[in-house]
Structures are given as structure tokens and as C-alpha cells.
Amino acid sequence: MDRVKDLASKKAAVIFTKSSCCMCHSIKQLFYELGASPAVHELDNDSYGKEMEWALRGMGCNPSVPAVFIGGKFVGSSKDVISLHVDGSLKQLLMDAKAIWF
Structure with a gap:
């Protein structure tokens, strides 16, 4: 859990994903189209991936990916984003966290 919180707080927008997840790809693409450059952590390519996946589930993210954090706060999964x-509030959240500028 501490590793997830630490990684989630290092950048304005953070997305935990799996490389084979189509919804993860869609959420990343949405962020890029909005002008954000999120930190992306692919759990299936991380040696701590399983532990982080369990931590995300413990935080209420079901399914565990994609898990989106903006400004260090857990926003939710693809449905929430x-x-x-x-x-219209996603753009404002990203602006408030300084992940995008307009």
C-alpha cells in the first residue's frame, strides 16, 4: 500500500495499468488527448506488481486496473474517469493538479 501511495504522489497524474488491458489503453489515450502526460505504472511489468494490485483492490479499485490518481488522490477506475x-470535471481536476494548463 505504501508503494502505491508513494508512486501516486510523485506526479500530478498517475495511472496503474496492465499492458494487455484495453480499458487501460483507452484511459491513457484520454489523458494524452487532454494534454496530460501521466506517470504510467504497468503492474504486469513491475516486480512489485502483484502486491500493488492487491493494494489497489484494498483501496476499493475493482477491477484493479486502470487505477487513476490525480493530485495524489485516488480518483477511481475507468468507469469513474x-x-x-x-x-466535464476531469479536465478541471487535471488543471487543479497542474497536470494540464489552459
């Missing part, structure tokens, strides 16, 4: 994007 898409909802924020649709209602």
Missing part, C-alpha cells in the same frame, strides 16, 4: 470526463 469516464464519468468525470462526460460531466
Whole structure:
């Protein structure tokens, strides 16, 4: 859990993913299209990946990926991020965290 929190706080936008996950790819693409450059941690390519996946589940992220943090705070998984994007608040969250500038 500490490793996840530490990595999540190092950059304005952080996404925990798996390389084979299509929703992870979609969320990363959304962030890039909004102008953000998130830190991406692919759990299946990390030696601590399984432990971090369990920590994310413990934080309420189900499924465990993609798990999105903005400004060091857990935002949610793909469903949550898409909802924020649709209602217009994702962009503002990214701006407030200084992940994008407009």
C-alpha cells in the first residue's frame, strides 16, 4: 500500500495499468488527448506488481486496473474517469493538479 501511495504522489497524474488491458489503453489515450502526460505504472511489468494490485483492490479499485490518481488522490477506475470526463470535471481536476494548463 505504501508503494502505491508513494508512486501516486510523485506526479500530478498517475495511472496503474496492465499492458494487455484495453480499458487501460483507452484511459491513457484520454489523458494524452487532454494534454496530460501521466506517470504510467504497468503492474504486469513491475516486480512489485502483484502486491500493488492487491493494494489497489484494498483501496476499493475493482477491477484493479486502470487505477487513476490525480493530485495524489485516488480518483477511481475507468468507469469513474469516464464519468468525470462526460460531466466535464476531469479536465478541471487535471488543471487543479497542474497536470494540464489552459
